[in-house]
Amino acid sequence: MPQLNRTPAPVDNHPHVVIVGAGFGGLACAAELGGTNVRVTVIDRRNYHLFVPLLYQVATAALSPADIAQPIRKVLNRYPNVDVILGEVKGVDHAARRVVLADGSFVPYDRLVLATGSSYSYFGHDEWAKVAPGLKTIEDARQIRARLLGCFEQAEVTADPEQQKALMTTIIVGGGPTGVEMAGSAAELARYTLARDFRRIDTRSARILLVEAGPRILAAFPEELSNYARRALDRLGVTVLTGQAVERIEAGGAVINGRFVPAGTIVWGAGVKASPAGTWLGVETDRAGRISVAPDLSVPGLEGVYALGDTAAVAGDDGKPLPGLAQVAKQQGIHLGRALAANLERGEAMPAFRFRMRGNTAIVGRSAAVFDFGRYRLKGWFAWLLWAIVHVYLLVGFEKRLLVSLQWLWRYMTYQRGARLITGDVPAPLPPTVEREAPAEERPQEERQRNRA
Ligand SMILES: Cc1cc2nc3c(=O)[nH]c(=O)nc-3n(C[C@H](O)[C@H](O)[C@H](O)COP(=O)(O)OP(=O)(O)OC[C@H]3O[C@@H](n4cnc5c(N)ncnc54)[C@H](O)[C@@H]3O)c2cc1C
Structure with missing residues (x-):
């Protein structure tokens, strides 16, 4: 099959950042680069971004799939410098500086961000x-x-x-x-x-x-x-x-x-294992398959290549790898997007990433939850209320649909699960x-x- 160059038009001499994966990390990175003088191409095998933390509610009929998924193009359509490609990446040819897709086509890059997440092991x-x-x-x-x-x-x-x-x-x-x-x-x-x-x-x-x-x-x-x-x-x-x-x-x-x-x-x-991004690059990974990246999220030995989120292993302040959490991926995406914009537009050095824990939470049914803020801990109904407020806020930010979010909260509190479709x-x-x-x-x-x- 002839190799098709899928670089989006118009081609100019602005540097081109390719982001693989529009999950929490990749999408945040793309949004930070939106509106800059950098050309950005986001590649994902799905046409939607998924709010994974509420998937269990789809599995138990409290939410419909569309409530927690949003088209990637819609999220990024306000940034004219950001292009989106629906496609499955199968490899990276770093010598030629291009990403190879499953259909044999390829996308050249000046900088590459791998944000391909993880799967179950x-x-x-x-x-x-x-x-x-x-x-x-x-x-x-x-x-x-x-x-x-x-x-x-x-x-x-x-x-x-x-x-x-x-x-x-x-x-x-x-x-x-x-x-x-x-x-x-x-x-x-x-x-x-x-x-x-x-x-x-x-x-x-x-x-x-x-x-x-x-x-x-x-x-x-x-x-x-x-x-x-x-x-x-x-x-x-x-x-x-x-x-x-x-x-x-x-x-x-x-x-x-x-x-x-x-x-x-x-x-x-x-069990969780990282995406095969480490194999594409032929670099060192940890036992979970995560790429061991430098503090600025760059992949050692491969100039211009970065990895973040679940597919990267980054040491926290205590020296242990940061947990596989959406907030880690999102903070890394924001950090890397800003750093790449400053680097490519003004030649600034790439700063180290530092994670700020915003609290870890788990919900146990309709009126009980736990929150761990490090120094402070919360449990019970109040923790559940905080969980609900945080998720309504996140869903509203995610979908900009306050009414839908409040309806969801009401259905959830009253056990009326409308999404009971087989x-x-x-x-x-x-x-x-x-x-x-x-x-x-x-x-x-x-x-x-x-x-x-
Ligand atoms: C059920 C569940 C509940 C969770 N709950 C929470 C929670 O409450 N709070 C929290 O902080 N974290 C939670 N997490 C963890 C959180 O979802 C992950 O840490 C986060 O999604 C990682 O973000 P990411 O950007 O690295 O990857 P992802 O969000 O997984 O995104 C990866 C993207 O890459 C794309 N992709 C992958 N491979 C390819 C390829 N070859 N070609 C093209 N595209 C590709 C995928 O389609 C996807 O869009 C939960 C995870 C699960 C599974």
């Missing part, structure tokens, strides 16, 4: 992904929603009580913020939203198991907050299993600490299954799920 068991989707994309969230709701539908028409119990069991793997938020929201869906909608089953008896291999959930939070979150989940009827490993996943259930537990829905929220294939009914000891050969010793830090 199944620790060498990629075959589990089919049965236990992670929560990273709209497709994942819709699949989980279809399974959760589809299993209740099937349980309603199943006479076998064991099969009913299996269909109404959800296993969530990983006790990090994603697992905790997903478990709380799934429990509320079953206990409150669906409680009066079925005739033969009592959805309130649904089992939600949150399985964590480490000693406590929310391991990145202070112990006091993780204990509070556990109590809040207990109150919602979630069974929290700590110190227990998911050793195998198959259609119809999972082996947890040597015991096969039948389940209609399994959600994976345990789309795609409804999962096939499970064969009658009972809990049993897994035979010894089904119990690999070393495989232990890890936690999302």
